[in-house]
Every structure is written in structure tokens, then in C-alpha cells.
Amino acid sequence: MKGRPVELNDAAVAGAGRNIRLRLANSKFRIYIPVLSASVALLILGQILSPGFASASNIGNLLATAVVLAIASFGQTLVVISGQEGIDLSIGAMMSMGALIGVQVSDQSSLGLWGAVLLLIGTGALVGLIHAVCIQFLRIPPLVMTLGMATVVDGFALAYTKGLPSGTAPKLLTAIGIGHVGPIRTLLLFGIAMVVIGEFVLRRTRYGRNLYLAGSNRMAAALSGIHVNVVVFVTYVIAGIAGTLGGLVMLGFVGTAQLGMGDGYTLLSIAAVVIGGTALAGGEGTFLGSALGAVVLTILTSVLLAVGMQEGVRELIQGAILLLVLAIYSRAPKLRQ
Amino acid sequence: MNTRFSLKRFQALPSLLLVLLFVVIDAFLIPHFLSDAYASSFFTSYTPLILLTIAETVVLIGGGIDISIGSIVSLVNVTWVTLGGAGWGFWSSLVVSLLAGLAIGVLNGAVVAWLRVSPLLVTLATSSIAGGLALWIMPYPGGSASANLVTWYQATFAGIPAPLLFVVIAYLLWLGWALTPWGLRLFAMGNHMHKTYVSGVPVASIQFATYVFSALVAGIAAIAVTANTGAGDPTIGATYTLYAIAAAVIGGVSLNGGVGTAAGAIFGSIFLGLAFSTVYAANMPSFYQDLTSGAIVLCGIIFASLTKLRRRRQFA
Amino acid sequence: MKRMKRSMAALASVSLAGVLVLAGCGGIAGNSGTAGNGGTGNTDTGEGAAKVNSQVPVLKYTPKKKSGFIIGFSNGYFGNTWRAQYVDDAQQEANKFIKAGIVKKFIVQNTNGVPAQIAAVQSLINQGVDALIINPASSSALAPVVAKAVKQGILVVIDDDPATYPNTINVTGDNYNFWKIQAAWIANQLHGKGNIVWITGLAGNSADEIRQQAATDVLKHYPGIKTLAKVPGGWNETQAQNAMSTLLAAYKNIDGVLEQDVMAQGVINAYVANKRPLPIMTGDYTFAFLREWKQKYPNLRTMTVPYAPGVAANGVGVTVRLLQGYKLKPSALSPNPLDPSLRNTILSPPPYVVTKTAQPNAPWMKGLDPRTKAIGLDEALKLGKGKPDSASLDAYWTDKQLDALFYPKK
CATH class of the missing domain: 3.40.50.2300 (Response regulator)
Known part of the structure; x- marks a missing residue:
């Protein structure tokens, strides 16, 4: 229950780094096959139910829409990899706050967009820091901590804007959100860049390697000289910043800021991370997987929307599919092993 | 393990202190706070939360988590009201609706225990299944529950609010488990799943049982909700789940499993109720209400964790 | 072995999705009759009045x-x-x-x-x-x-x-006339002929049901107007944008969009992202939209009725x-x-009907409460002077x- 015993548990700590690299290479493409085939099958299904669904332009739109969810899954992925039941239920609230503060500051004050960006980095880092302190030192479970923080963040955004945020998205953000570079949506390029940079950080930097080690076995990581606290702090701070800045991108996509506009992304981001092959027990996972998970979920939602299905049935189907996916390929090994 | 069991009776202490603190605050802040009428209105509102916190506590003790309880409440509520509207009897419709809720619990338990999938995700999926079913059965609020039930629920008997009957039932159900050897096995499993398995305890069955138990108690909570609202509403349970988890943690439950009591659950949820009542009564500008109640809940969580930390340091 | 198992799993889940989607469609088609009947019983404000x-x-x-x-x-x-x-x-x-x-x-x-x-x-x-x-x-x-x-x-x-x-006494916004005016406007702009899509509110919400009933009542007098699809936008700009994008991919011949409340921005974003010319569409009553209409899309054929x-x-x-x-x-x-x-x-x-210039004698103004005033865009903007963008045109x-x-x- 507490953690799926990963191969690393038994591995000698010294050999662990090599072990990880091996596993990544081995699983590089294998783990993406289910998500990719599911995406293709859903596109075909969509095309049958609503002709034009699988046209190039609509696929571009679907991918661009998926980028917003992928951004929400970015911080979530890191937090989940960090292990010890790491999960972030404040992502949606952080994104809402990012959009609300972003629009208010960049449009209504002299700070402008870049001032807003700095301010949001500060706010995101602060919230991440509080998370990390409470989780690492007060031993509050991440689920409860981030959940409690979500209500505070939402409450703060409400108090800050007095419920009536003002301003429209800065041009640069709308250019990212709905603009094109040549025939391709800018948002899509943005998403690809994000995944590439994220994967580089995970695989090629010391932080990334330490994160995987700390995620699979905190004790072993600590014994091998990794500052586990530092890794966890950095992770939650990055997640916080990713949340508020993700709110800015969402603002560009939507155009205006509304209270609670990001709330729906919290649970979806967890689903995207898991569908993308990241184990909730920590210690494994990739950004690319989460991004693909976001793509599957976005296509699924759009297919269900395209056939104009009643909300209850839509929810029922989403739940049933998630359960099925989990039951088939997210199982922990048997206890007797 | 021995240390923990001897401390068991004190686990509810921090939440009890929080409750007492807010009773004192509210006694000054809210007129007629210490009256029968206030107690009655308080328990009509917060009995469902108390029950759901007990349900959540049992699952958490077993090392799992159940975020489908709110949707189970919605499902039982709309099924009961819809069947009642279709001419079914009070008891027959109630039994069928409770079974519908139990079915979700069985699904949760089976997938978590025997397919070994992360309980957070399983119950996330089933909460969308149960919530979707509820919306399908009753797309928008309507119908009406038995008027006798509604009247009874708001009554007091010798100064005791009727809803407390539900709390007593849930507490007895809990004792029926905790005081038998199965209670010991539940705590042992929550503390160390693998060791318990090795010592021959059927851990999968116990895990399964925790989810069925929580669905059953959530079903009883749905009776209280229906009595309180007198109608069907497909989204009525949605907001309860996360509060129940927060209340359980404030009540001293450990999300790592193996630690917790029903008494703590009761105090934790009463604390949340009192905190919300305080915000309602304080008459502050509306933009700050959410921030304040959120901050109080977060402080409650931190306070409960701080006191737990001192006990647990030795294990770290 | 394991690889195969996973691909099988993906295939199985997708085919399940397919089956469920189709089953769902059947269910909806089967249900819509009864739901519609129930709906009219509940929401037919016009005729119900006589029996009271x-x-x-x-x-x-x-x-x-x-x-x-x-x-x-x-x-x-x-x-x-x-x-x-x-x-x-x-x-x-x-x-x-x-x-x-x-x-x-x-x-x-x-x-x-x-x-x-x-x-x-x-x-x-x-x-x-x-x-x-x-x-x-x-x-x-x-x-x-x-x-x-x-x-x-x-x-x-x-x-x-x-x-x-x-x-109890209810004081409530007139949802029926709110969308009736907009449906009548779009029918008029299309000269009674063309294809439209509806972006509706939250499925199952009673206000949404009443509004849809109103639009249905209006459009049944215009057999030349074909409703291609009705998709819930959930009164949420992101969802509306997704819905509109999907519709744009599915239909190449949309002449008009019947939209409500705060979803106009989502509809516009979907059109811009798809590089398609903006359609005849009903608009949104926040000042953000009204200001954008004035400054960015002065030729957009739109109107709005504030709720x-x-x-x-x-x-x-x-x-x-x-x-x-x-x-x-x-x-x-x-x-x-x-x-x-x-x-x-x-x-x-509804306090106002906002068109580019005030049109108090237009066909869609007929039979309305005298408290509903036709005003032009500039007057609406004047009412919003100093108000934040997210504020609604109010009265x-x-x-x-x-x-x-x-x-x-x-």
C-alpha cells in the first residue's frame, strides 16, 4: 500500500543511478504505446461520430487545448515523482490565482506583464515553500496540505480581486494562447518546448536524478548523501511556480480571467499523470507521458462533447474508462512477491 | 506498536481541544449558542459530515483513502427520492438505494484489494461513476422525501436532537468492528501491510471490508442528508468529501494508516462545523469569508499535525 | 508479453469507450422524448399562465x-x-x-x-x-x-x-425572454434561412432549460433555419471554446452561433484559432466583450441582452x-x-437589448416588457465607464x- 516496491529497493545504492538510466531507455517507447494507440482510436471514433473531427486543423486545436492540461500536469508530475504520497491538489487554485493576479497586475498597474511574471514567480514559490515546510517538517500528508492550501489560495484570489477582476489578457499571452506560427498553433510549440526542457531537467541534471532516487526510496537516497529535504523543497517550489505561470498561459488561451477558472484542472491533471505512466507511489514517470495523458483525456472529452452527450452519462463514461485503464495497467505487484 | 495503542485514547485530544476552544468563542459570538434550538440546528446541518468523517476514518486507518463518499451520498439520495416518487414504499426504496451505494463500495473494495490499484485513483474514478449515475437518474434537483422523516429529523427528544441517532448508529457500527479481533487486524494492517500479510491475516478481505463499511456509513449519511433537505439533488454530496478528509486528519487520523479513532472523527467534524458557524456568525465582508474559513481549516490541520508530531518523532 | 498486454489494454479501453458512447447516444435519443415532455410541463411559461x-x-x-x-x-x-x-x-x-x-x-x-x-x-x-x-x-x-x-x-x-x-416570493430574471430576444434577433439577421449551432449553458440547469425552450419556441416559426447541433458550454469560456472548435471541425457551413452569457469570448477564440471569419453570433454582456466589440471587431454582427x-x-x-x-x-x-x-x-x-445602434422598433423588440430598453453599443459602454472588464452590464x-x-x- 505504502509504496510499490520498485526494483531500486534492492539495488545497491551506488548502482542505482545506472539502473534508472537503463530502465528509462528500456521503457522509453513501451510505456507510451497504450496512450498513443488510445489517442488514435479515439480520433477515429470521433471522426465516425462527427465527420471532420480528425481533420488536421481540429487535431491542432485538440493538441493546443491539451497543452493547457499538460501545463497543469507539469508540476503534478514532479510532485508525484518525489514520492512519499506526493500529490498536489492546489494546482487548479494556483492556476486560477495566476490568471487573476496576472490580468490585474499586467493590465491595471504600472508593473506590466513582466512585473506580473516576477510577482507570480514569487507567489508561486512562497506557496510551494509553505507546502514543503508543512509536508517535510510538520509531516502533514501532501494530499491534505495542498487541499487545505487550495481553499486558502482560492479565498485569497477572491479577496484580492474583490470578485471582480479587471483587464484583458496582454497581447503576448493571447499570441501564445490562440495565435499561430505558420500553420502551427503557438501553444502547441510552447507545449513541446516545455516537455523537452522538462525531460532534459529530469534526465540530465543532478536535480532530476536525485528526484527519482528520493522518490523511490527516501531512506536510500539520504544514505547515499542526497539532501532529500532540498529535493522536496525544490520540487514543491517548482510546482508552485509552474501553477501560477500556467495560469498566465491559461489566461492567454481563454482571453479573460474568471474566478475559479482553473479548478477543473486539479483532478484532471492527476488523471493525466497516471494515464501517462507515472506511478502514484513515486520514483518514476516522465513529462512526455503526462503530456500524452493530457492529449488522451482532451480527445476523450471532446469526443463526448461532440456527440452532445448528457452530462451525467459523460461523467459516467469518463469514470468507467479511467477505472478500466487503472485496473489494466496501474496495478501494484502482489504482496507475496 | 504497543506505544501507539496505549496512546490511542489520547489521539482525539487535539481535536477535542479545538472543539472546546470554538465552543467558548461561539458562546460569546453567537446569541443563543448554548441552547437546545441551536444544538438541534447545528446537528441537522452537520450530522452528514460527522458520519462521512467516520466512514473516511475507517478507510484511512486501513491505509487507503475514499474520495467517492460524497458521490455515494448523491447516488443514494436521488435513488431513494426517485423510487419514492415512483410509488415505492419508504423501506423498500431505502433498502434498494442503500444497496446502490454499497455497490459502489464493493466496486471500490474489489478493485483496491484484489486488483491492487491506488485507492485515490480508484475512488476518483468511481466517484465520477456514482456522480454520473446520480445525474443520469435525476438530471436536475427535484422530487420530495417523506414529510414524516423531515419533521422527525428536525425534532428533539428530551433535549436531544434526533439526528444524533444516526451518529450513534455509525458509532455502534464502528465499535462492532473495533472491539472485535478484526479491529486489531485493521490497525495492524494499516500500520504494516506486509508484516500483517505475512502473519496470516487476510489483508485483502479487510481492505475490501473498509470500503464496503465506508459506503454503508455514507449511505446512512445520505439518509440524514435526505431528511435535512427533503428532496433529491444529484450534486448534493459533492462538497462533503474533501471536508470529511480534512476533518478526519484534524481528528487525529494518519493518512499513512494504522492510527485513528471514531471519537476523533466526531470531534474533527464538529470542529469544522463550529468553524464554519463562526465565520457565518462573524458577519464579515463576503470577499473574506472563503479566505477566513480556509485559513481556519488549514490552521486546524497544522495544529493537529503539530501535536501528532511530538508523539511520532520517535518513529521518524 | 507485457507490451502486448498493455496495447491490448489500450485497445480494450478504447473499444469500451466506443461501446459506451454509442450506448449513451441510444440512451439519449431514447430519453430525449420523455425529458422533452417533462421539460415543457415544467417550463412552458407562456401557456401555463392561463390555467393558474x-x-x-x-x-x-x-x-x-x-x-x-x-x-x-x-x-x-x-x-x-x-x-x-x-x-x-x-x-x-x-x-x-x-x-x-x-x-x-x-x-x-x-x-x-x-x-x-x-x-x-x-x-x-x-x-x-x-x-x-x-x-x-x-x-x-x-x-x-x-x-x-x-x-x-x-x-x-x-x-x-x-x-x-x-x-415565499420569487424575484427572478426572465430567462425565457432573455434567450427569446436573442433567438429572434439571429433569425432576423439570417433572413429566416441558414445553419446555426447553439452553445447552451449547464446541462440540467433549470435556467438553461427555460432558455432552450424559448429558443425552440421562436425558431419553430422559421423552418428555413436549421439547428446543426446544440452543445453545452457550461457557462465556461474554456469549455465553450473546446465545444466551438469541435463544431467548426465537424461543420463547414455554420452561418450563425446562438450563444448565451459569458461564452462569447470562447466562441471568438475558437474562430480566431481556426482562422475562420467570425459568424453572426449573439454576444456576451461583460464590458470586456462590449469593449472588444467596439475596439477590435467593430464589424462583428452581434448583439447582447444582459442577464x-x-x-x-x-x-x-x-x-x-x-x-x-x-x-x-x-x-x-x-x-x-x-x-x-x-x-x-x-x-x-432584461433591462437592455444592445445592438450596434439602438433599434427600438426592430422585430425582436415586439411584445416585450416596457422596462426592456433598446440601446446602442456606445450607450452601453458609457454605462460601464470606470467598471472593471469582468463586470456585467447592469441595471x-x-x-x-x-x-x-x-x-x-x-
Whole structure:
């Protein structure tokens, strides 16, 4: 229950780094096959139910829409990899706050967009820091901590804007959100860049390697000289910043800021991370997987929307599919092993 | 393990202190706070939360988590009201609706225990299944529950609010488990799943049982909700789940499993109720209400964790 | 082995999705007949009025004092800008009465969800209010707590979202005319011929049902207008944008978009992202949209009808007059939108119909309440001077318009 015993548990700590690299290479493409085939099958299904669904332009739109969810899954992925039941239920609230503060500051004050960006980095880092302190030192479970923080963040955004945020998205953000570079949506390029940079950080930097080690076995990581606290702090701070800045991108996509506009992304981001092959027990996972998970979920939602299905049935189907996916390929090994 | 069991009776202490603190605050802040009428209105509102916190506590003790309880409440509520509207009897419709809720619990338990999938995700999926079913059965609020039930629920008997009957039932159900050897096995499993398995305890069955138990108690909570609202509403349970988890943690439950009591659950949820009542009564500008109640809940969580930390340091 | 298992799993889950989707379609098609019938029974405001027995007293309330009232205001959902403005409007109107010494205390409580609202209303009752103004989170589930308040002699006014609680007065926005005007406008702009799509609100929400009924009633007189699809946008810009993108991919021949509330930005974004020329579309009543219309898309063929948050102020005005013992004229009351046999509702007609230039004599203005004024875009923008972008074009009744609902006091 507490953690799926990963191969690393038994591995000698010294050999662990090599072990990880091996596993990544081995699983590089294998783990993406289910998500990719599911995406293709859903596109075909969509095309049958609503002709034009699988046209190039609509696929571009679907991918661009998926980028917003992928951004929400970015911080979530890191937090989940960090292990010890790491999960972030404040992502949606952080994104809402990012959009609300972003629009208010960049449009209504002299700070402008870049001032807003700095301010949001500060706010995101602060919230991440509080998370990390409470989780690492007060031993509050991440689920409860981030959940409690979500209500505070939402409450703060409400108090800050007095419920009536003002301003429209800065041009640069709308250019990212709905603009094109040549025939391709800018948002899509943005998403690809994000995944590439994220994967580089995970695989090629010391932080990334330490994160995987700390995620699979905190004790072993600590014994091998990794500052586990530092890794966890950095992770939650990055997640916080990713949340508020993700709110800015969402603002560009939507155009205006509304209270609670990001709330729906919290649970979806967890689903995207898991569908993308990241184990909730920590210690494994990739950004690319989460991004693909976001793509599957976005296509699924759009297919269900395209056939104009009643909300209850839509929810029922989403739940049933998630359960099925989990039951088939997210199982922990048997206890007797 | 021995240390923990001897401390068991004190686990509810921090939440009890929080409750007492807010009773004192509210006694000054809210007129007629210490009256029968206030107690009655308080328990009509917060009995469902108390029950759901007990349900959540049992699952958490077993090392799992159940975020489908709110949707189970919605499902039982709309099924009961819809069947009642279709001419079914009070008891027959109630039994069928409770079974519908139990079915979700069985699904949760089976997938978590025997397919070994992360309980957070399983119950996330089933909460969308149960919530979707509820919306399908009753797309928008309507119908009406038995008027006798509604009247009874708001009554007091010798100064005791009727809803407390539900709390007593849930507490007895809990004792029926905790005081038998199965209670010991539940705590042992929550503390160390693998060791318990090795010592021959059927851990999968116990895990399964925790989810069925929580669905059953959530079903009883749905009776209280229906009595309180007198109608069907497909989204009525949605907001309860996360509060129940927060209340359980404030009540001293450990999300790592193996630690917790029903008494703590009761105090934790009463604390949340009192905190919300305080915000309602304080008459502050509306933009700050959410921030304040959120901050109080977060402080409650931190306070409960701080006191737990001192006990647990030795294990770290 | 393992690889195969996973691909099989993916295939299995997708085929399950397919089966479920198809089954769902069948289910919907099968159900829609009954749901539609039920819907008309509930929402047919026009014809239901004739059957109503106006002799039934809707409100038994005995005033107890002349001034110094305590009013509790319970808002059952808080989390979007419309509601924030709504609560603010209530507070502004109440402040006028507080200044005049008529109201002693105005207690606002915002909650999310039914359970929290029941607790909040309980708490207001315990604080000894003379009247409750409730914007209900559910049209049915507050019945016991409302009954308890009424039993204690508290005046209960249901504001904004309608509900059928006995012994209460509803003050609610006129959802039927809100979308009727917009549907009539789009039919007129298309000269009775063309293909449209609907972006509707939240599936299952009663306001959304009433609006859809209104559009259906209008469009059945225009056989040349074909509705290609109706997709719920959930009153959410992101969802509306996704929905519109999907529709644009599915249909190449959309001439008009019938949209409601705050989703116009989503529709526009979808068109811009797809590099398609903007259609004839109904618009949004936030100043963000009105300003964008003026500055960025001056040639966009659009219009808007505000669903004004000022209905909160109207509710406060009605409540204070009832507390003071004024009696409502029967002509002020309409059938309840959820239950036409209950004549307990004061409808708040849309205050404005905004077109590029004011068109008071246009066909879509026919038969409307005289309080609905046709104004031009520039006038609407003038009304919003100094208001934040997310604010809605707003209006509420003057004292004179409020007094007109009541018999003069003897």
C-alpha cells in the first residue's frame, strides 16, 4: 500500500543511478504505446461520430487545448515523482490565482506583464515553500496540505480581486494562447518546448536524478548523501511556480480571467499523470507521458462533447474508462512477491 | 506498536481541544449558542459530515483513502427520492438505494484489494461513476422525501436532537468492528501491510471490508442528508468529501494508516462545523469569508499535525 | 508479453469507450422524448399562465414593525464574477435602506453547495433575522429549512434562481425572454434561412432549460433555419471554446452561433484559432466583450441582452417593502418558471437589448416588457465607464418601478 516496491529497493545504492538510466531507455517507447494507440482510436471514433473531427486543423486545436492540461500536469508530475504520497491538489487554485493576479497586475498597474511574471514567480514559490515546510517538517500528508492550501489560495484570489477582476489578457499571452506560427498553433510549440526542457531537467541534471532516487526510496537516497529535504523543497517550489505561470498561459488561451477558472484542472491533471505512466507511489514517470495523458483525456472529452452527450452519462463514461485503464495497467505487484 | 495503542485514547485530544476552544468563542459570538434550538440546528446541518468523517476514518486507518463518499451520498439520495416518487414504499426504496451505494463500495473494495490499484485513483474514478449515475437518474434537483422523516429529523427528544441517532448508529457500527479481533487486524494492517500479510491475516478481505463499511456509513449519511433537505439533488454530496478528509486528519487520523479513532472523527467534524458557524456568525465582508474559513481549516490541520508530531518523532 | 498486454489494454479501453458512447447516444435519443415532455410541463411559461388559479394566497406574512429590520442574505454559490457583482448590488441597495434607518443590519453569507447553504440559513435564523433573501443552490433541497423560517414568522424571498418553496416570493430574471430576444434577433439577421449551432449553458440547469425552450419556441416559426447541433458550454469560456472548435471541425457551413452569457469570448477564440471569419453570433454582456466589440471587431454582427446581476437589488427592494407591510398587486406576479400552477414570481425583465445602434422598433423588440430598453453599443459602454472588464452590464429597478409593483399604503 505504502509504496510499490520498485526494483531500486534492492539495488545497491551506488548502482542505482545506472539502473534508472537503463530502465528509462528500456521503457522509453513501451510505456507510451497504450496512450498513443488510445489517442488514435479515439480520433477515429470521433471522426465516425462527427465527420471532420480528425481533420488536421481540429487535431491542432485538440493538441493546443491539451497543452493547457499538460501545463497543469507539469508540476503534478514532479510532485508525484518525489514520492512519499506526493500529490498536489492546489494546482487548479494556483492556476486560477495566476490568471487573476496576472490580468490585474499586467493590465491595471504600472508593473506590466513582466512585473506580473516576477510577482507570480514569487507567489508561486512562497506557496510551494509553505507546502514543503508543512509536508517535510510538520509531516502533514501532501494530499491534505495542498487541499487545505487550495481553499486558502482560492479565498485569497477572491479577496484580492474583490470578485471582480479587471483587464484583458496582454497581447503576448493571447499570441501564445490562440495565435499561430505558420500553420502551427503557438501553444502547441510552447507545449513541446516545455516537455523537452522538462525531460532534459529530469534526465540530465543532478536535480532530476536525485528526484527519482528520493522518490523511490527516501531512506536510500539520504544514505547515499542526497539532501532529500532540498529535493522536496525544490520540487514543491517548482510546482508552485509552474501553477501560477500556467495560469498566465491559461489566461492567454481563454482571453479573460474568471474566478475559479482553473479548478477543473486539479483532478484532471492527476488523471493525466497516471494515464501517462507515472506511478502514484513515486520514483518514476516522465513529462512526455503526462503530456500524452493530457492529449488522451482532451480527445476523450471532446469526443463526448461532440456527440452532445448528457452530462451525467459523460461523467459516467469518463469514470468507467479511467477505472478500466487503472485496473489494466496501474496495478501494484502482489504482496507475496 | 504497543506505544501507539496505549496512546490511542489520547489521539482525539487535539481535536477535542479545538472543539472546546470554538465552543467558548461561539458562546460569546453567537446569541443563543448554548441552547437546545441551536444544538438541534447545528446537528441537522452537520450530522452528514460527522458520519462521512467516520466512514473516511475507517478507510484511512486501513491505509487507503475514499474520495467517492460524497458521490455515494448523491447516488443514494436521488435513488431513494426517485423510487419514492415512483410509488415505492419508504423501506423498500431505502433498502434498494442503500444497496446502490454499497455497490459502489464493493466496486471500490474489489478493485483496491484484489486488483491492487491506488485507492485515490480508484475512488476518483468511481466517484465520477456514482456522480454520473446520480445525474443520469435525476438530471436536475427535484422530487420530495417523506414529510414524516423531515419533521422527525428536525425534532428533539428530551433535549436531544434526533439526528444524533444516526451518529450513534455509525458509532455502534464502528465499535462492532473495533472491539472485535478484526479491529486489531485493521490497525495492524494499516500500520504494516506486509508484516500483517505475512502473519496470516487476510489483508485483502479487510481492505475490501473498509470500503464496503465506508459506503454503508455514507449511505446512512445520505439518509440524514435526505431528511435535512427533503428532496433529491444529484450534486448534493459533492462538497462533503474533501471536508470529511480534512476533518478526519484534524481528528487525529494518519493518512499513512494504522492510527485513528471514531471519537476523533466526531470531534474533527464538529470542529469544522463550529468553524464554519463562526465565520457565518462573524458577519464579515463576503470577499473574506472563503479566505477566513480556509485559513481556519488549514490552521486546524497544522495544529493537529503539530501535536501528532511530538508523539511520532520517535518513529521518524 | 507485457507490451502486448498493455496495447491490448489500450485497445480494450478504447473499444469500451466506443461501446459506451454509442450506448449513451441510444440512451439519449431514447430519453430525449420523455425529458422533452417533462421539460415543457415544467417550463412552458407562456401557456401555463392561463390555467393558474390566482385566488391561492401565495404569501402569508404579517409585518411586525415599521423599521429596524434585520435581513439575512444567503447566496448559494460564490466563485464567479457575476455572483460577486450580484452580491455587491444587494449590498449597495441595502446600504441605501440602512442609511435611511429602515434596515438595521444586512447580513451576507456566501456558501458553495446545498449543505453549506442550509447551515448558513440556519445560522441566519438563529441570528434573529426578520427576512431572508435566498439565492438557492438547489430548487428543492432547501425546503425544510425554508419551511422552518416561515414557521417562525420570517419573510422569505427567493432571488435570482427560482424555487417552488411554499409561502415565499420569487424575484427572478426572465430567462425565457432573455434567450427569446436573442433567438429572434439571429433569425432576423439570417433572413429566416441558414445553419446555426447553439452553445447552451449547464446541462440540467433549470435556467438553461427555460432558455432552450424559448429558443425552440421562436425558431419553430422559421423552418428555413436549421439547428446543426446544440452543445453545452457550461457557462465556461474554456469549455465553450473546446465545444466551438469541435463544431467548426465537424461543420463547414455554420452561418450563425446562438450563444448565451459569458461564452462569447470562447466562441471568438475558437474562430480566431481556426482562422475562420467570425459568424453572426449573439454576444456576451461583460464590458470586456462590449469593449472588444467596439475596439477590435467593430464589424462583428452581434448583439447582447444582459442577464443583470441587479436582480439582487430588486430582491432587496421588494423584501423591504414587504417587511413594511406593502401588499403586492396580483398583476406584479407571474407563474413560477418551475411550476406554472404557483403564481408567486416577480419576473425581472432584461433591462437592455444592445445592438450596434439602438433599434427600438426592430422585430425582436415586439411584445416585450416596457422596462426592456433598446440601446446602442456606445450607450452601453458609457454605462460601464470606470467598471472593471469582468463586470456585467447592469441595471436595477428605480424606487418608482419598485413602488409600481405594490398597492399604495393606506
